[in-house]
Amino acid sequence: MGEHDASGDCTTAPVHLATYACDGLIIATPTGSTAYALAAGGPILPPTLKSIVLVPIAPHLSLDKPVVLSQGALVEMIVKTDHQAILTADGQNEITLKDGDCVRVQAGPHIARMARLQPQTYFYQTLMARMRRAE
Template sequence: MRIETNNELLNNIKSAGIILKPSSPELKEIYLKIKTLFEQAKIEVYLEDNSANMICLKGGHSLDELCHKVDFLISVGGDGTLLSVVRKSFKYDIPVLGINLGTLGFLTDISMEQLPKFIEDLKKNIYKIDNRMMVEGSVNLNKFVAFNDIVISRKSISSMIRIKGKINGKAFNTYYGDGVIISTPTGSTAYNLSAGGPLVYPLTEAFIVTPVAPHSLTQRPLVMPADFEIEFKIVDNQGAVVIVDGQDIYEVEQNQSIKIRIANKKAKMMHRIQRDYFEVLNEKLRWGN
């Protein structure tokens, strides 16, 4: 398992693209405040078109246009909004900054109170960009990328599901229960944590495979190097559903397979230089309280 770090910073930042949490028209005042703060620092701001329509402003740009036009993207909302922005912009290799308006915020670490100081530091190149592992998968000729996790789940709540797993073409386990979570280290604090899986430092390159409510007490979470290709075959005739980052859903029938491997590039996350992963865990999980 490798640790990926990135000391490369952006040169001569001139512009940023903003994407707001969907279905949140009340964010108009917050957007205008963010826009003012960046423009005061001589950084031009462009708004994504769906966000612009939501808060009744003209002149929005598609996400594709933003990714070609700006130096970095800003997600305004919670972790779910950031997940969506990272996945949709991933192919453009553009850094994403998360401004947290929610309550948990494992991924979005900058609050509105911290934003003025962050912008001041940004102009002085006092910030960092993390390289976060992404996974890519395929099912029924559909290809997808995931930032947090891929969940293989039963279709019916009245019965369990049987899933056969392979690593690099060799059988390694058969899972029988409610399903299986295949998580990235970044996603280890999401569904994986709720299901009893391990926390893994987010810059590590590794897969985490965690059974959900397994029928056998011998089934345990597994951490493995990211250079393996993992395959899961659905054994039961009821089929299954594959849920990508909690946002996209694919149906899988009996004897069909889901193949998963590390993506050939990383997602880029912008953070405060002061951000410390273990302090985040301490705060969010209330360790020591």
């Protein structure tokens, strides 16, 4: 691995899921999955799904596919690095992590309420329209 590569052991209690060796790991809810996680190769998840998605960024010699976890899953990531790693939530408040630090992530019990002025099918219609524009 290169000078600034980091890895980590990822579990979803109590099962060891993977040891990631990558430039970063996106942990997102469905609301966040259609932005950064999708750009990194993650799946499209409808906002009504109550799950968490894990998307490795530039993985090397480790699990390279996104993983969708069930509702209520607790993700634990033990950092393995010779230098430091950075934890950020939505690009805000960088926290420096060092070797052996543990990050725990679980979806909260509260649902983000959004005003919807379109029919129930708005999510897929809007998504497909945006994808067609990007072609």
